[in-house]
Amino acid sequence: MPTVEEASSPTVVLESPDIGALESQENSPPKQHPEGLMSEGGEETSSTTATAAMKLEDATSSPDYGGDSPKTIIRRNRPGTKLADFYQWPDLALEDMDTTLAVQQYIQQVIRRNPTDVEEILSMPANQDEGVWKYEHLRQFCMELNSLAVNLQCECTADTCTQMTATDQWIFLCAAHKQPRECSAIDYTRHTLDGAACLLNSNKYFPSRVDIKEQSIAKLPSTCRRVYRIFSHAYFHHRPIFDSFEDQTSLCRRFTVFVLKYNLMSPENLIVPIPGVHTPPTVQGSDYKPGETDA
Ligand SMILES: [Zn+2]
Numbered sequence: 001m002p003t004v005e006e007a008s009s010p011t012v013v014l015e016s017p018d019i020g021a022l023e024s025q026e027n028s029p030p031k032q033h034p035e036g037l038m039s040e041g042g043e044e045t046s047s048t049t050a051t052a053a054m055k056l057e058d059a060t061s062s063p064d065y066g067g068d069s070p071k072t073i074i075r076r077n078r079p080g081t082k083l084a085d086f087y088q089w090p091d092l093a094l095e096d097m098d099t100t101l102a103v104q105q106y107i108q109q110v111i112r113r114n115p116t117d118v119e120e121i122l123s124m125p126a127n128q129d130e131g132v133w134k135y136e137h138l139r140q141f142c143m144e145l146n147s148l149a150v151n152l153q154c155e156c157t158a159d160t161c162t163q164m165t166a167t168d169q170w171i172f173l174c175a176a177h178k179q180p181r182e183c184s185a186i187d188y189t190r191h192t193l194d195g196a197a198c199l200l201n202s203n204k205y206f207p208s209r210v211d212i213k214e215q216s217i218a219k220l221p222s223t224c225r226r227v228y229r230i231f232s233h234a235y236f237h238h239r240p241i242f243d244s245f246e247d248q249t250s251l252c253r254r255f256t257v258f259v260l261k262y263n264l265m266s267p268e269n270l271i272v273p274i275p276g277v278h279t280p281p282t283v284q285g286s287d288y289k290p291g292e293t294d295a
């Protein structure tokens, strides 16, 4: 294997664009590893999972030629990078992102710049395929909703929330089973996010991330409707968790603007109020009956 070298910054600037050499770069400062550089085998073993996860999120690197000599900026958080140093690399224009993950990379870049700037995040670049744009945003929502699920499971358990509800109007059935059935709220959350991940990664419906068939795009509204219930359960049953997550991410606001903009959900199903964006319909009076739905 090539020699492991040190670099002081997470934005690794290398003289050589040789990707084989880049793969073995170690960018943690020595003080983070008091034992010094571990053997290559040990380092690789301990970081395999983290590295794989990072590659899924931002598996891109692009050459950036500047100054007197060619330099390569690696847009990747290497194992050992401090949280404060995550994503410390310069932005890249969408047209300069030459990978099949360019749209995801672009969306994540705009979110990192300012997660509360929903309008900017959802502004589709010119000449972008709208189906791919919607698909990549929904993927991103599902990834970020996993963080809300992690926060929820501190207090949302099969004992505290035996059914998936938001208001008293509906009990939502979990569609992740052969026959839709009642799952506890936290199980509904896990099963629905797993189901969404399976669908969005399915080779049958989404074999490509640059060219998506209309029939596959037609799968997106039902996924939106199901994952939205995670927001509404959190809002009506775990308000402090919802509020603190929303303060940091504006995720429910972004989701609401997204589904309204692209007609992916009917406004009457959006029951979390988003100031300046959406006011939910008032709950019907005495003529409504509680019911079950997997719609
Ligand atoms: Zn709950």
Ligand SMILES: [Zn+2]
Binding pocket: 174, 175, 176, 177, 182, 183, 187, 188, 191
């Ligand atoms: Zn279930």
